[in-house]
Amino acid sequence: MQHLQVSVPAEHTDEVLGVLRESPGLSCLAVLRGASERPAGDVVLADAARESVDGIVDALRQLDVDSYGTISITNVDTSVSAAAEQAELDAPGEGQDAVIWEQVVRTADDQSRLSWTFLGFLTIASLIASIGIVLDSAVLVIGAMVLGPEFGPIAALCVAAVHGRHHIARRAASSFGIGFSVAIAVTTMLALISRWLGWINDDMLTAQRPATGFITEPDKWSFIVAFVAGIAGVLALTSSKSGGLVGVFISVTTVPAAGNLALAIALGNGGEIGRSLTQLGINVAALLLAGTLTLVVQKLVWRHVPRARPRSQRRTIRS
Secondary structure, three states: OEEEEEEEOHHHHHHHHHHHHOOOOEEEEEEEEEEEEOOEEEEEEEEEOHHHHHHHHHHHHHOOHHHHOEEEEEEOOOOOOHHHHHHHHHOOOOOOOOOOHHHHHHHHHHHOOOOHHHHHHHHHHHHHHHHHHHHOOHHHHHHHHHHOOOHHHHHHHHHHHHHOOHHHHHHHHHHHHHHHHHHHHHHHHHHHHHHHOOOOOOHHHHOOOOOOHHHHOOOHHHHHHHHHHHHHHHHHHHOOOOOHHHHHHOOOOHHHHHHHHHHHHHHOOHHHHHHHHHHHHHHHHHHHHHHHHHHHHHHHHHHOOOOOOOHHHHHHHHO
């Protein structure tokens, strides 16, 4: 179940109520008259099956509710009522498979923004990856892969491409580029200091590394793994289940490649620089391609799946 809160001026409340009352999959509906201070007016509360929400949001946006009011959607972890069970039965499809596209776009918009937190996590992940490479520690490399937040901007680029949100694409590309530039620069600087102290040398990169050598051995499997992980990541983004993102993080060697690139720059190893850039490029390209294609397929599939639309909207579409 999803909880919707709509705040609108009082003269538009009846329009909102009309949409919600005609929507299948609705379990409860309440109106708080005069409860909204900004915008001045009423607050409408409703619980609906996840399958119904995309159609409801579409109908409300056709009324320009997002222009003169606000629409918020939150997940209901537990709803104990016969009405909620009936609502889920009335709504077509399966809730876990339903896509709330506006929610996906807003999530992508949020993940496309450059922040100190994003820079911090990406830089720390790159540092841990570089240490893992020096020590040939698979545990440290995997930890860096889990910590890295780089899939957020990549997913945002995919969503922006499919939905034509150019401002999100520009912001995501900028966040990704700046984020990796900062992470690699900081890691390179610390690697230079370590080299000056005698803690690391070029032999550490060229030596046999059974546990971490895969990072700079790009091949067809690098592309295949990143491609499949990109599909899983986007499915986790668009569904009600987000646990799959962890699997994406530990499948793709984007952050480890950045850490190895920083080490190679500090140690002046041209061959490792080239291999690291190749691995990084393959991963990013595969993730972008897989994510975009997955979103396109989902949109095509869901276009032919009956959606829970308000009855008045269905009549408009038929006419």
